[in-house]
Amino acid sequence: MSEASAGTATASAAHTHAPRRNPLKDALVESFMAGLLAAVLASFILGVRTVDAPGGLVLEYRWHWVLNAFLIVGVGRFLLRLFWWKEGAALPRALSAASGRISGVVGQRLLWLGVGLVILAFVLPFIPGIQRYHMDIAILVLTYVLLGWGLNVVVGYAGLLDLGYVAFYAVGAYSYALLAKTFGLGFWTVLPLAGFLAAIWGMILGFPVLRLRGDYLAIVTLAFGEIIRVVLLNWQEVTGGPDGISGIPRPTFFGLEFKRFGENTFHGFFGIEFSPMHRIIFLYYIILVLAMITYFVTNRLRRLPVGRAWEAMREDEIACRTLGINTTNTKLTAFAIGAFFGGLGGSFFATRQGFISPESFTFIESAIILAIVVLGGLGSQIGVALAAVVMIGGFEALRNMEWLQEFVATNFGVEHFDPGEYRMLLFGLLMVVIMVWKPRGLVGSRTPTIFLGKEKKAISREYVGEGSG
Amino acid sequence: MEYFLQQLINGLTLGSIYGLIAIGYTMVYGIIGMINFAHGDIFMIGAFVSLIVFLILIGLGVTWIPLVLLLVLIVAMVITAAYGWTVERLAYRPLRGSFRLAPLITAIGMSIFLQNYVQLAQGARTKAIPPVITDGYTLMTSPDGFVVQLSNIQIIIMLVTIVLMAIFAWVIAKTPLGRAQRATEQDATMAALLGINVDRTISLTFVIGAALAAVAGLMFVLYYGVIDFYIGFIAGIKAFTAAVLGGIGSLPGAMLGGLIIGLIETMWSAYFTIEYKDVAAFSILAITLIFLPSGLLGKPEVEKV
């Protein structure tokens, strides 16, 4: 599966087995054991299904699934053992060489890759064949790119492990919804306000956790995120409780609305035919611009004293204090800036959906955003963008895979197969696989913020700290 | 007074379940210094296996409840332990000694995976079974007619917890496994140099933690009778809170923390608002970590310059 696990596998094999035993027999025994384990794991979860029936639960036995688990894992393990976890095995060597070459090429041309992605992003709506659901995915991906870049400030730069980032996303969304509905303020007025409100919450929640480190910080931020969600769920008078807030005003194009009928409509003003795509494309450009602003601001902040102080704090907090840096303020600015962009993302989410409820702001959102930041490579903005494209784009694409549905139905006889249902399952699995394969994330180097010489070298991750907080 | 006594009994029961899960967190944190985020979901798997095995046995016509429960307990412990072992082997062991955030991310990934795995395999709806153990004792009746009850299931939960704790304390204190575990906790490299199989010790820690979580899962099924694929998340966070409150790394601390969290939650629901009971638990977590980072029974960590 990976270099790392292959390494431990061979190491443990070397430990337990005396040399010069029949490797084929070893592989068979090992595979059988692995298959057996899979069968045990599958036995009562996959093999028996509880079904609601009148008068209580009844059981539906599907023992063939246990056999399937045994076969898939056993044979898979056997094949891996023969062709993968072997010293000098051709396939993994070729693969790791290729991936090394690719990441080398990509690493040298990160800038060009970035420019290419930006150009692609700007022309995307006009590429022939792009449909509504492609745009929806693109909007979603860009939302996560924005959120990832925002959280990157906290986790990637400052090294503060924040598992409650969704709280600021929620604050932004509810701020927008309430301000826009109660006071009739427009999107562009509320947007910065929502950002600032989120930033203030960032500082309020950041203050008590200043002394905490590492996993403790993670778990308290998680708790704060959940507290905010439970409050949103129960504070009926203001937030509408579980019903949420609906009828949130849509953004307007300099006062022009994206409606089919009425005065001051976009299509009416420009004398073109109404199309629901106009609004989608408009939303797409809003989020694209917001994401670019996030990129611009966070990227520039990194090169400014406060950004260097964030990174220095990640490397060594005590050394920072001996250099006269107020680490309390530095941490709070990181929380505030990160939260600000979370708030922007939340506002956009609210205006795009037109409806928000606490259900959209569960822990899983925080986990996804954090996963994007870590999988992309902490601190690397291009990496975060790539990870968002892979993780969000890839899995949203699963929702619309009719061909796969048909393929499974015709070849395996499984009806009602919906690839979308497996989205989160694969998401979780992929988080594990990517981390095991590349613990430092997809882009594993840090670009210095200033150079004295002409040659601009990236810094290998082995030197870069991971933060204690 | 009678009302309070009843809440005390309920709180201690709930606290016992939290305590059993918390032990898994505290042991893993003690030995490899990571929050095993998937542990709550291991508990959830334990609950599902318990429920299913229970239904199978009833379907097979085994009706003597003590035998049924014993069989369910054994099967659930074995299978859940296998899950614990597998999670450690696939998601944590390859990352040992690597970047600190990596195992946290794989743990979250595993948690997401297990939740969706059970959801896909068993369906998203809640699963309910009728109460299995119904009788109980009436302890007292107040003048206005409020009855304080101690049900058999509550007695069983507390008894099982006490027995398991005793066995467990003995294992850690007296057996070679316990010694290996404590040594690995102190200094894994040195333990390895002294001939302790560190990998196996860590694996066993996960196995024990998962087995205890399976017991908690069974208790949960018996006590509440309703489970779904999502119970692991909230119960996991509360159990982790319990572990932290008691002092992470300390086994009696985990149990004590579990009881306190169970009591706080029950009392909060009884006297304030049930909607905000989770907020109460989470606030306790935040307050503990901020003002008492080493917990009630933990050892303080000294920062060295």
Add this chain to the structure above:
Amino acid sequence: MSATPILTVEHMTMRFGGLVAIDDLSFVAERGHITSIIGPNGAGKTTVFNCITGFYKPTTGRLTLTHEDGTTYFLERLDDFRINRFARVARTFQNIRLFTGMTVLENLLVAQHNTLMHASGYSLLAVFMPHLYRPKENDAVELAKYWLDRTGLLAHADDPAGSLPYGAQRRLEIARAMCTRPKLLCLDEPAAGLNPKESEELNRLLVSIRDEENISILLIEHDMGVVMKISDRIVVLDYGKKIAEGTPEEVRNDPAVIAAYLGVEDEEVEQATGGAQ
């Protein structure tokens, strides 16, 4: 050389629970001098540093830092980062603490954080008006280059600090401390792990910091070759107590010092008494 005190330590005691790490210590570091604190392992030298730089608050006692203009700071009352920022005390660590994943140059710019924060409008203004900030950053780079040159690290400016060899990391830590423009530089075993040639270079660097930059130095050092050669004054600690104080000559012949070292390691006695003549 004028002999006004820069740092006055009066009756400082530091207890950790029942353990008395520093017991009623008083000494004076003169302005423009190199004052060394020596003593056997566990004598409490680093604890003294940690009290001076604010990581520990002494249980009792007063630490007064006086600038040339007469401004005084009571260090026991200041937060650690304010001690650097306002009282202008900089330090290095026994186990080097660099920002290993940042370049050598970045390390030195972080050291000028407060100046640059001010110049960049607390970084927020400079997001939108970088041209106003650029000249100030260039000044900071110039200061960094000056110290890189002095410490022989100019060629490594763009390398990650973690990739430098040990001796260079020690020098970089000193350069980084100097970039905070300190009045008093506290060095915790700067010669540890250096070879004789590097040790010799370090001597020259420290003497030049004292003589050319006119910065006072407080030095903890085990290498008696360094201590005896460059110190103006030496304070000897043993078990948290001051057992001797004076010029290198006086300390070298002090019977209490010899006894303290005899109790520990022969080699160090030899170094302390005769090794550096």
